[in-house]
Amino acid sequence: MVKLIARVIVTPKPVVNDPQGNTVKAGLHRLGFxxxxxVRIGKYIELQLEADDEVGARRRVAEMCQKLLANHVIEDVRFLLDEAETKVTSG
Amino acid sequence: MVKLIARVIVTPKPVVNDPQGNTVKAGLHRLGFxxxxxVRIGKYIELQLEADDEVGARRRVAEMCQKLLANHVIEDVRFLLDEAETKVTSG
Known part of the structure; x- marks a missing residue:
């Protein structure tokens, strides 16, 4: 078993309105930026999981995105898979 | 002037409770994962901006994070800066 971190990014599709993004853009303009x-605003989801191997984990995370993490009608989703950092106890 | 994309990721600090993450974790377990x-849930903010150079843009985006995009008491923030893709019209 390997410990992995999946970093999932869910963004509104380009054709979908993003009122939250528009509000933040207006706020930045008011502050002088x-x-x-x-500005487009999405979600960042970090999952810690165990898997037999990376290929299997990739398939499972894609399934999670499909079933729960994103609404595929209005959102795009992508993810990166990393090995979790292992704490090494010395001495 | 260069066109840049800043990809900002805002996450709850490790010591801060993340009820949204706990709910998604419970949901994933119920679905058999x-x-x-x-699970930790944060925000993903994509900014399109113009700047004289990357160094200046980096300073400005850091300032935006400080002033509006993140709550530094309870959130961590990091960002990547990329050149925006330029559409090349051929023919």
């Missing part, structure tokens, strides 16, 4: 042309 | 040991 006029150089900001667009 | 028992291998998930922990």
């Amino acid at each position: 006029a150089e900001v042309a667009d | 028992a291998e998930v040991a922990d």
